Amino acid sequence: MTEKPGAAAAAAEGGALPGEPLLRVRGLHVWIEGSHILQGVDLAVPASGVTALLGRNGVGKTTAVKAVLGLVPRTGEVLLEGRDITARPTHEITASGVGYVPEDRGVFNGLTVAENLRLAERPRGRPRYGLVHELFPELRKRAGQAAGTLSGGQQQMLAIGRALLNENRLLVVDEPTKGLAPRVVAEVADAVARAAAGVPVLLVEQNLALVRRVADEAVVLDAGRVVHTGPAAELLEDAERTRELLGVSRAHNAEEGEGR
Amino acid sequence: MSTVVLLLATGLGLGALYFLIASGLSLIFGLMDVLNFAHGAFLTVGGYAAWWASVHLPFAAGGGWGFLGAVAFGTAAGTAAAFLVELLAIRPLYGRHREQILVTVGLSLAVPALVQGIWGADPLTFPRPDIARGTVGVLGAAVPRDRLLLVAVAAAVLGGLLLFVRRTRYGLIVRAGVEDRAMVTALGIDVRKAFTLVFAIGGAAASLAGALGGLYFGVVTPTQGVSLLIFAFIVVVIGGTASITGCALASVAVAMIQQFANYYTVAGLGDIAVVAVLAAVLLTRQGGLTTRTAERVA
Amino acid sequence: MDTPQSTAAAPAGGAAPAVGGAEEAAPRTPAGAPADGPPGAEGTRRRRIPRWAVPAAAVVLLALLPFSTLPVPGVFEGPLNSPATLQLLATCLVFAGLATSYDLLYGRLGLLSFGHALYFASGAYFAALLMELLRLPLAAAAPLAVAGGTLLALLLGAVSLRVSGIALAMVTLAFAQAGSILVVRDPGRATGGEEGLSLEADLVPDALVGVFNTANLYWLAAAYAVLAAGAVWWLDSTPTGRVWRGIRANERRVAVLGLNPYPYKLAAFTVAGGLASLGGVAYLVVSGGVTPVVTTAEFTLTLLVMVALGGAGTRWGPVLGAVLYTYLDHRLLDVAASDGFERLPAAVQAPLSQPLFILGMLFVAMVYFFPGGLAALPARIGAAVARRRRRGPPPD
Numbered sequence: 037m038t039e040k041p042g043a044a045a046a047a048a049e050g051g052a053l054p055g056e057p058l059l060r061v062r063g064l065h066v067w068i069e070g071s072h073i074l075q076g077v078d079l080a081v082p083a084s085g086v087t088a089l090l091g092r093n094g095v096g097k098t099t100a101v102k103a104v105l106g107l108v109p110r111t112g113e114v115l116l117e118g119r120d121i122t123a124r125p126t127h128e129i130t131a132s133g134v135g136y137v138p139e140d141r142g143v144f145n146g147l148t149v150a151e152n153l154r155l156a157e158r159p160r161g162r163p164r165y166g167l168v169h170e171l172f173p174e175l176r177k178r179a180g181q182a183a184g185t186l187s188g189g190q191q192q193m194l195a196i197g198r199a200l201l202n203e204n205r206l207l208v209v210d211e212p213t214k215g216l217a218p219r220v221v222a223e224v225a226d227a228v229a230r231a232a233a234g235v236p237v238l239l240v241e242q243n244l245a246l247v248r249r250v251a252d253e254a255v256v257l258d259a260g261r262v263v264h265t266g267p268a269a270e271l272l273e274d275a276e277r278t279r280e281l282l283g284v285s286r287a288h289n290a291e292e293g294e295g296r
Numbered sequence: 297m298s299t300v301v302l303l304l305a306t307g308l309g310l311g312a313l314y315f316l317i318a319s320g321l322s323l324i325f326g327l328m329d330v331l332n333f334a335h336g337a338f339l340t341v342g343g344y345a346a347w348w349a350s351v352h353l354p355f356a357a358g359g360g361w362g363f364l365g366a367v368a369f370g371t372a373a374g375t376a377a378a379f380l381v382e383l384l385a386i387r388p389l390y391g392r393h394r395e396q397i398l399v400t401v402g403l404s405l406a407v408p409a410l411v412q413g414i415w416g417a418d419p420l421t422f423p424r425p426d427i428a429r430g431t432v433g434v435l436g437a438a439v440p441r442d443r444l445l446l447v448a449v450a451a452a453v454l455g456g457l458l459l460f461v462r463r464t465r466y467g468l469i470v471r472a473g474v475e476d477r478a479m480v481t482a483l484g485i486d487v488r489k490a491f492t493l494v495f496a497i498g499g500a501a502a503s504l505a506g507a508l509g510g511l512y513f514g515v516v517t518p519t520q521g522v523s524l525l526i527f528a529f530i531v532v533v534i535g536g537t538a539s540i541t542g543c544a545l546a547s548v549a550v551a552m553i554q555q556f557a558n559y560y561t562v563a564g565l566g567d568i569a570v571v572a573v574l575a576a577v578l579l580t581r582q583g584g585l586t587t588r589t590a591e592r593v594a
Numbered sequence: 595m596d597t598p599q600s601t602a603a604a605p606a607g608g609a610a611p612a613v614g615g616a617e618e619a620a621p622r623t624p625a626g627a628p629a630d631g632p633p634g635a636e637g638t639r640r641r642r643i644p645r646w647a648v649p650a651a652a653v654v655l656l657a658l659l660p661f662s663t664l665p666v667p668g669v670f671e672g673p674l675n676s677p678a679t680l681q682l683l684a685t686c687l688v689f690a691g692l693a694t695s696y697d698l699l700y701g702r703l704g705l706l707s708f709g710h711a712l713y714f715a716s717g718a719y720f721a722a723l724l725m726e727l728l729r730l731p732l733a734a735a736a737p738l739a740v741a742g743g744t745l746l747a748l749l750l751g752a753v754s755l756r757v758s759g760i761a762l763a764m765v766t767l768a769f770a771q772a773g774s775i776l777v778v779r780d781p782g783r784a785t786g787g788e789e790g791l792s793l794e795a796d797l798v799p800d801a802l803v804g805v806f807n808t809a810n811l812y813w814l815a816a817a818y819a820v821l822a823a824g825a826v827w828w829l830d831s832t833p834t835g836r837v838w839r840g841i842r843a844n845e846r847r848v849a850v851l852g853l854n855p856y857p858y859k860l861a862a863f864t865v866a867g868g869l870a871s872l873g874g875v876a877y878l879v880v881s882g883g884v885t886p887v888v889t890t891a892e893f894t895l896t897l898l899v900m901v902a903l904g905g906a907g908t909r910w911g912p913v914l915g916a917v918l919y920t921y922l923d924h925r926l927l928d929v930a931a932s933d934g935f936e937r938l939p940a941a942v943q944a945p946l947s948q949p950l951f952i953l954g955m956l957f958v959a960m961v962y963f964f965p966g967g968l969a970a971l972p973a974r975i976g977a978a979v980a981r982r983r984r985r986g987p988p989p990d
């Protein structure tokens with residue numbers, strides 16, 4: 037699990053130069069129903085480690101992630117390993133090696149656990165069922181159960197497992213611990229940490245304890261703009277700055293954010 | 297008793313027709329959010345192509361196997377039409393549901409008009425094969441064979457669709473896509489291929505209904521598709537888009553209400569009773585088609 | 595973050611109703627230039643011409659047209675004031691008013707109703723039935739028929755609008771279909787079945803009977819069109835109209851602001867239904883009768899085609915679309931009946947003999963190439979010219 041498939045692939049294709057970020061976003065704008073939700077976002081995800089995308093509720097983190105994947109109409113520039121993917125349709129972007137765990141988990145309720153995983157298989161890929169079942173033994177046990185009847189935590193495991201099924205160049209995870217009990221949070225956090233050892237991750241997260249544990253870099257959004265970029269540890273050490281940017285003390289953060 | 301049996305058989309036959317039309321509509325609507333007004337046009341194409349083949353093509357003439365040839369030809373023509381419509385008219389408007397509906401509206405007006413321009417507005421007599429002639433005694437009632445044939449075909453189509461949806465990868469994509477299209481694309485799957493496939497399957501079922509509807513009604517007319525389509529829409533609303541079995545049950549229910557009310561009250565009241573049922577279903581049921589589509593397409 | 599838009603603000607999108615499913619919309623420019631902004635915006639754009647000038651000129655032109663003997667070769671068979679031309683123009687104007695009433699739902703509120711034919715047919719059939727069965731004069735039958743049609747719209751609207759989106763389309767379609775079946779089945783031999791009903795000439799004022807009086811029919815139709823368009827435009831400028839636009843842009847946001855969208859939608863549905871039944875009465879008088887054709891789903895679909903052809907949600911779009919559609923519908927039939935037509939090869943003749951085929955395909959092409967309809971053309975042409983200019987004159 038120490039090799040970096042993303043970096044290896046990039047080197048093989050001669051895509052990204054050394055030091056060039058894996059994902060680069062420039063001047064990203066999103067309008068939804070007349071509201072200017074992203075107002076020129078610039079960010080970069082390095083070719084290894086976890087980049088945390090932080091910010092208060094409703095600042096546009098989910099929108100930014102969706103815009104990267106082409107799930108919402110946007111303008112600007114999105115480069116993956118130096119190649120412009122802005123005009124590519126979503127399925128081409130993700131099939132080229134991007135795993136995505138959406139905020140609402142996006143599991144298919146009417147499909148069984150096994151079918152949910154099978155759907156994620158890629159035509160020429162080698163699905164890593166071994167890895168997924170090792171991380172989440174529950175998914176093997178409940179293979180025949182309809183995903184809609186899983187608990188929230190189990191659904192989150194399914195969503196993460198589905199994203200880990202393929203070898204990816206980038207993993208995009210949106211608030212994996214949202215609405216989960218502390219014990220499940222720990223389990224999910226372990227999984228994210230394990231995954232991050234193998235592939236660069238763009239992680240949206242409100243749980244600062246998890247961010248502290250796994251994140252290398254931090255990007256903070258506010259009102260549709262990037263207001264801070266830098267090493268994650270440095271930011272979190274500065275309690276004053278953290279409170280100023282994220283608007284929450286760590287104690288407060290234990291509660292679930294409202295407003296969605 | 298024999299009247300009831302006959303009504304049941306006729307209702308089942310009509311329900312079979314509704315199912316053939318509504319199953320495709322419901323798949324298309326469930327997956328793509330396209331209310332396909334052109335579906336009636338596929339029916340017209342199927343009916344006229346089958347009729348044309350029975351008159352002009354040697355392998356499709358005659359009362360025995362020739363009929364099979366005619367139906368196969370009609371279905372193939374309708375499938376091809378549906379495939380082309382999706383590829384040339386629907387796909388370029390991907391993600392723009394209103395425009396997609398408008399295009400199918402345009403086609404639903406143009407295609408029957410074209411058919412009428414070529415073959416005239418008058419009903420054309422449809423060839424009747426030997427196996428669909430005469431009646432079979434069922435519980436003392438003389439049930440026309442064509443009804444039974446229709447039911448058998450619809451049952452086969454139901455079985456085939458269930459196999460497709462449950463056992464194939466595209467079926468998996470369709471089921472997932474009905475729930476959440478965006479997430480399917482986010483898994484790296486090109487749903488547009490599934491759209492084309494589903495559109496073609498729907499067109500195949502509808503044109504099969506067109507060819508067999510010629511049997512049921514004895515004639516084909518350019519506007520046959522439209523009136524059947526409206527009842528198929530009603531079936532889709534009542535049955536929802538979640539399951540094909542639900543669609544089959546709703547087809548039979550709608551046809552039965554129609555048949556029995558038409559027979560035991562005034563002719564025409566059955567059709568209106570179905571509308572009343574639709575209104576009742578829409579107003580009492582929460583969730584299902586009603587709320588979901590309200591959010592997606594409003 | 596932008597300040598949240600109030601309902602009063604116009605939708606940012608173009609003329610076409612907002613399309614759902616942003617999840618997968620292809621990347622597009624976020625806000626298309628409004629083809630026809632709210633009246634206020636228009637006023638500031640062209641300050642030199644007062645806002646009422648164009649409609650007023652149009653009304654005067656409409657009113658004076660029957661006095662003109664101007665021949666328009668190629669466009670009309672006879673001079674402008676010949677009975678045939680006036681009759682065609684009258685039909686065009688009835689449909690212009692009807693399309694405007696449909697656009698109130700489709701273009702201005704974004705409601706997908708597929709049952710508008712029902713209210714038009716109600717007006718026509720109620721009036722014809724009142725005259726036939728009760729021997730009421732037209733002057734008495736007309737208001738009763740309009741009241742009946744409006745009431746029907748209120749009742750069915752109250753039921754239908756409990757659902758929205760495609761479900762609304764289906765219920766309205768189904769209600770209209772029930773009406774259509776009822777008319778065709780001819781209960782009690784009252785509606786005349788497929789034959790329809792013809793206007794009882796002795797119950798109609800003399801001024802509206804006979805070929806000499808075609809101009810009066812024309813004026814009647816023109817009055818209806820002006821009334822329908824005027825009513826819709828006026829309502830659009832009222833506070834209610836602003837809520838309607840808010841509903842089209844984002845119904846949930848209207849609800850969040852504490853307004854219940856339902857009564858606003860029902861009001862629009864009722865007004866549109868009432869205007870349509872008035873149009874039905876006008877149609878009955880202008881064409882001297884009514885047939886079940888106007889009850890069918892196809893008829894509603896042609897209304898949709900007219901509106902989309904002209905430009906949904908715009909001032910002039912529905913009027914232009916309806917006039918163009920109705921005109922082509924009639925003229926294409928004339929062309930198919932002309933002498934030279936029979937000499938065409940059969941493969942060309944068959945499709946060309948069917949106006950509906952040509953109009954349907956024209957409409958499909960329109961959806962692709964001119965999404966905003968006719969009303970958006972000037973803006974599109976303007977933009978194209980501006981783009982040309984920027985690139986400089988083409989080299990010789």
Ligand SMILES: Nc1ncnc2c1ncn2[C@@H]1O[C@H](COP(=O)(O)OP(=O)(O)OP(=O)(O)O)[C@@H](O)[C@H]1O
Binds near residue numbers: 068073097099293295
């Ligand atoms: N489909 C939509 N329609 C209208 N507004 C939207 C839509 N999607 C997002 N928004 C708005 O865009 C803003 C950003 O939303 P987004 O979901 O990106 O926030 P977020 O940073 O992920 O918040 P959270 O931490 O609560 O998940 C919010 O104000 C939200 O209300």
Ligand SMILES: [Mg+2]
Binds near residue numbers: 097
């Ligand atoms: Mg979010």
